Amino acid sequence: MLQKADYNAVFFVAAALIMFFIGGLLTTVAPPLLDQSWSKPFENADASKGPTGKLVQLNEQELKGRKIYVREGCWYCHTQQVRTILADTKRYGWRGVDAPVSTPDEFVYDSPHLFGTKRTGPDLARVGGKYNEQWHRAHFRNPADLVPGSIMPPFPWIADNEQEFKALTAYIQTLGRAKNWRPDNDYEK
Amino acid sequence: MQTEEVIKDAGEIPVASSAKSSESIHEDTTAKLFIISSITYFFIVGIVALIIAAKFVMPSFLGTVEYLTYGRMRPLHVNGMLFGWLLAADMGLMYYIVPRLCGVKLWSEKLGMATAALWNFIILGAVVSLVMGWNQGWEYAELPTFLDVCVVIAWIMFGANIFMTVANRKYNAMYVSLWYAMGTILWTAFVYLTGNFATLFTTGVNQANLNWMYVHNAVGLIFTPVGLAIAYYYIPKASNNPLYSHKLSMIGFWSLAFVYVWTGAHHMIHGPISQWLQTISIVFSVMLLIPVWAAVYNFITTMKGQWHQLRENIALKFLMSGVVFYLLTCFQGPMHSLRAVNAIVSKTDWIPGHAHMAVLGAFSFFAIAGCYHTVPLIFKTKLYSDALANWSFWLFLIGGLGFFVTLWLGGFWQGWQWNNPSIPFIDTVVALKPVWAVRLGSGFLMFGGIVAFAYNILATIIGTTGEQTATATA
16 A cells, blocks of 8 residues: 555655654644643642642742743752552651652643653652751752762852752742641641 | 656656666765765764763863863754754755655755855754853753854755755656655754744743744754655655655655644643643643654555665665654653653653754764765765674664663663652662663774774775776776
């Protein structure tokens, strides 16, 4: 049937594009129409259904911090997704509480998305509120001072820039907080 | 004479009846420009590669200068290697192969030269943008929109030149390399638009899905088909043996066209994306074995009775090792997508080991083979040094294997450690330090390969111009 493509360039182009567009459209255009959770922001008031909370948009300072996070390529080494793997929920939990699994509705306002592909450092999906501002300041100045053996590079130009440091820290403290997952509300500031 | 040159079978590389006269119709200026600039970037970005590998061993190395921090050097390495070296070399080789398979001149050398100039502008713009931190935040699509628009324009210029050459072709039947060249141009156009423009209008998981569709198909529908176009052309050429099966190449091509695009979501297995979409991507990832094994079987059997040539023939050494790496990397890929395997290897250092085997081990090996075979032909001379070429091969092979194998072992180990939450994360970092040291050492070997390769090509080219001036003055 496709033998015609050996001799007819127009037929070839049409066939190559049709083959491509079947999968192309079904996997990019169709899924967001079929799964509403991709576009509906997280909101839950019923504790029996899991963690409660509401996804809110970032404020101006947090957005600025997010831009720094993108600019410095933090997302090349830190993912932002607690996967449906038991060890992920345990490892990224805090003070004996397991981290809830990340769901699409927590990321509705994210652009660029920062799910990431590589964990050279730990996942940051639930890092918000785990460490206070003072910890972050020392950590950005030289990570290995606080975490011996760390290979995260130092970021003196952020630690020394009060505005940028405050913005970045403010953004980091929002991560994972749409789901109010810590029973004692013991988030650090 | 005209009738002699019309071949009936698309399964053969057309050979012009009067090889000499038909070879002289080609100018190849565009091919030369693309190949020379690509090899230059291969060398420069090779240095960046060493810098980021060194940062894993010495985290503060060049770390206090914001322009040289890891988070800015890594995208420079990835974009520089993918677009500055590999894609530019592939395009240069297409400007050489396509006119020969069509039996006519390239449609427009002027347009080709303008494309080469624009491409160099894009790469230099990319260097500035990434060092300055003007990063859009999407993997493989870091470049600012302005440069994305330039890429689209350059791609249209490239596509117009290739398609017009095909439209003017003298041989009726189109050899399989031509399909892959045309497929690359068509699919890349849509894949690139999805990853760099459609993402601008979406957010969250929807955007991630488009981004992964692009990331995956940047390899699957850009570097794979253009790499296969090169392999399908140069394996029969370099071994002087006809392609084993036209039918098999058809199965490979059309299954690739259909299957590849479905697999983007396998980058988020176990992640926050619909389970059914993950399952679809897994099913199609496993089906990828069909186009891969069809192509690899075809390449291996084409070599039947010709394996002894591997001793001497530098292009074949790179081509056939590339075929083995292609087979391995495309066996890993489908296996990674299986949920049980993914739970161990995903997000670990295994993945760069896998990715480098694809773009360096398979597709860069094909492109290097193409350069070694083609550069002496288009400059009408002999390769400067066969011994140096042999050195480049062994440096790439040993360095590459050192890189791939240690990262697989280290990554697998890392994955097991992560799956035991009682091991603190930092312990899993410290455990990998020996692996990263070996990776840096392997990087030096590979960089030695780049230097040997680039110097050999440079000396080949300079040697000819030297001779020409010598004869001109005499």
